Amino acid sequence: MLLLHHPFVKEEPMKTIMKAIGIILAGIVLLAAILFGAVLLRPSIVTDALQSLIYQDKSDINPSSPRREPGQAVRSNGILYVNDIKYGETYPNSYLDISYPSSDTSVKRTTVIYFHGGGFFAGDKVLGDPMAERDDSTALFDKMIQAGFNFVNVNYVLMPDYHFPDPLIQISEAVNYLVEHGAELGLDMEDVVLFGQSAGAELAAQYAAVLSNGEYRALFSFTREPRLQVSDIRAAVIDDAPLEVELLEGLPIKILTGAYLQDSVFLWNKTEADRFSATRYITPDYPRSFLTAGTDDGFPEIMQHFADRLAEHGVEHEYFYTDEATYGLTKHGFLSNTESRESQDCFETM
Numbered sequence: 475m476l477l478l479h480h481p482f483v484k485e486e487p488m489k490t491i492m493k494a495i496g497i498i499l500a501g502i503v504l505l506a507a508i509l510f511g512a513v514l515l516r517p518s519i520v521t522d523a524l525q526s527l528i529y530q531d532k533s534d535i536n537p538s539s540p541r542r543e544p545g546q547a548v549r550s551n552g553i554l555y556v557n558d559i560k561y562g563e564t565y566p567n568s569y570l571d572i573s574y575p576s577s578d579t580s581v582k583r584t585t586v587i588y589f590h591g592g593g594f595f596a597g598d599k600v601l602g603d604p605m606a607e608r609d610d611s612t613a614l615f616d617k618m619i620q621a622g623f624n625f626v627n628v629n630y631v632l633m634p635d636y637h638f639p640d641p642l643i644q645i646s647e648a649v650n651y652l653v654e655h656g657a658e659l660g661l662d663m664e665d666v667v668l669f670g671q672s673a674g675a676e677l678a679a680q681y682a683a684v685l686s687n688g689e690y691r692a693l694f695s696f697t698r699e700p701r702l703q704v705s706d707i708r709a710a711v712i713d714d715a716p717l718e719v720e721l722l723e724g725l726p727i728k729i730l731t732g733a734y735l736q737d738s739v740f741l742w743n744k745t746e747a748d749r750f751s752a753t754r755y756i757t758p759d760y761p762r763s764f765l766t767a768g769t770d771d772g773f774p775e776i777m778q779h780f781a782d783r784l785a786e787h788g789v790e791h792e793y794f795y796t797d798e799a800t801y802g803l804t805k806h807g808f809l810s811n812t813e814s815r816e817s818q819d820c821f822e823t824m
Contacts, residue, residue, distance in 0.1 A: 521595040521633050521733045528596050536566040536631050548577050553619055561628075561651035564697050565636070565644045570651075571599055571627045572659060573619045579660030584667060584708060586623045587652065588615070589630070589645060591672025591714075591807065593730040594638075599627035603672050603807055611671075613812045617821065624661055626652065630677070637736050638750060639694055641673075642680050646700050649681070653701040666702065668710045668761070671807060675715035676752075679780070682710040682761050683752040690755035707761040711824060713809055714767045717780050719747040723772040756783045762790035764824050769796050771806035794820045 529535055540558035548554050554574040562568035575583070590611070591603030603611065619625045628648045630641040656663035670678030684691045685704040719735075719742055722728050732739045735746050748754060765781055767773040774795065781793040796804040801816040811817050 521593070521730065525595055525634070536635055538566045540569050551616065551620070552576055553616065554579065562644065562647040564647060565631045565640065567629045567631050568644065568647070569599070569629050570648055572661070573615065573625045573627075574660065575619050575622055575624075581660075582662050582665075583622060583624045584665045585626060585652070585656075585661045585663060586618060586667045586669050587626045587628060587649060589628055589668075589670040589674030589677045591670075591674050592632070594641065594673045594734045595633040595730070597632075597673065599629045603674075603810070611810045614810045614817075614821075617812055623667070626661070633733055638734050638746065639680075641677055642684070643694065643696055645677055645681060646684070646696050647698070650698055650701045663702065664706045666707050668707060669713075670711070670715070671713040671809065672715065675712045676717065676750075678710055679712050679715055679717060679752040680750075682707065682763075683755045686759040686761065687755045687757050690752070693749050704759055704761060710761045710763045712763060712765050712777075712780070714771065714773050714806055715777070715780075716773065717753050717776050718751045721776045721779060723775070727772060753780050753783050756780075756787050756789065758787045758789065760784065760787065760789045764792050764794070766794040766796070766809060766820055766824075768804040768806045768808050769798055769801075770803035773806070792823065794823050796820070 525532070525535060534541075540560070542558055544558040544560075546554065546556040552575070554577045556572045556574075558569045558571065560568060561570050575581075588599075590597045590599055590601075592598075597603045600612070615625055615627070628645055630644045630648075632641075652659070652661060653663045668678040668682055670676065681700075682704075684694065685700055685702060685707070691700070716722060716727055716731055719731060722731060725739070728739045731750075732742075735743065735750060737743050737746060763784060765777050767777040777793060778795075781791060784791040796808065796816045804816050805811075808814060809817050809820050812821070
């Protein structure tokens with residue numbers, strides 16, 4: 475530095491260095507802008523990267539064979555667990571589990587059909603939702619089973635190979651299978667609760683609309699007509715669903731939804747955004763519903779709008795809102811954290 479400021483040394487080298495630094499910084503800013511723009515225009519870039527962190531082998535995302543050998547066992551808590559029943563041939567990952575409060579499957583009980591969360595790019599019937607406050611959902615499952623319900627966990631296909639509305643078509647196949655095989659499985663399919671969390675809550679809300687609104691059902695090409703009757707649904711439990719594209723807040727959820735709809739975050743395809751939103755297709759025949767959402771995840775407004783639409787059509791419902799004064803800020807998927815006060819209160823209300 476002393477040499478550069480010597481009176482006999484020219485200033486050009488310093489200017490050259492500063493100019494080079496400026497070019498490098500400008501290049502970094504341009505590269506970041508290009509990357510950011512690419513993410514907004516092609517959101518699947520993000521989900522592909524996240525899947526690489528979650529799955530060591532991409533073949534695990536949509537397996538063509540069950541992860542475990544199908545079978546059954548009585549667990550230490552007395553629950554009879556039957557795993558990896560194949561329910562369909564149209565899609566891979568078409569497996570479901572059934573848990574009974576006891577080994578006596580002849581007892582008549584309400585059937586809860588559960589759809590897991592995971593942003594449509596992750597999650598599993600036994601692993602829960604990796605984006606939830608607590609991704610080990612088994613404690614919640616056990617709590618419901620021990621309360622006297624038969625509990626069915628359904629897997630469905632995930633991105634990047636499958637997108638909306640593939641999972642909706644697939645879960646209709648799963649429910650059809652349960653209706654057709656209910657007697658042999660020991661399931662009462664005339665007394666059903668549809669229960670979903672996050673992405674699974676979106677599926678539960680959409681499927682309830684499919685069953686209760688012929689106009690909405692006609693928007694999809696089901697492999698077979700849905701067999702479950704809306705009169706057989708005791709309730710729909712919709713926990714933290716991204717129900718409406720236009721009301722989504724925050725870039726992360728917009729990116730996930732954009733990837734699922736194969737769309738740009740900026741240039742939503744109105745037809746697909748409309749078809750995605752079960753809120754638009756609520757009728758007086760929609761099943762009575764229980765709704766909830768974390769206060770710190772951007773979904774309360776969406777769930778409140780859904781509740782308002784149910785009220786407009788005279789549909790019996792309850793929205794368990796975790797007000798901040800009572801519970802503080804509650805996270806996405808708080809219901810799965812069964813040790814928390816908000817989860818316990820919500821469960822009792824539900």
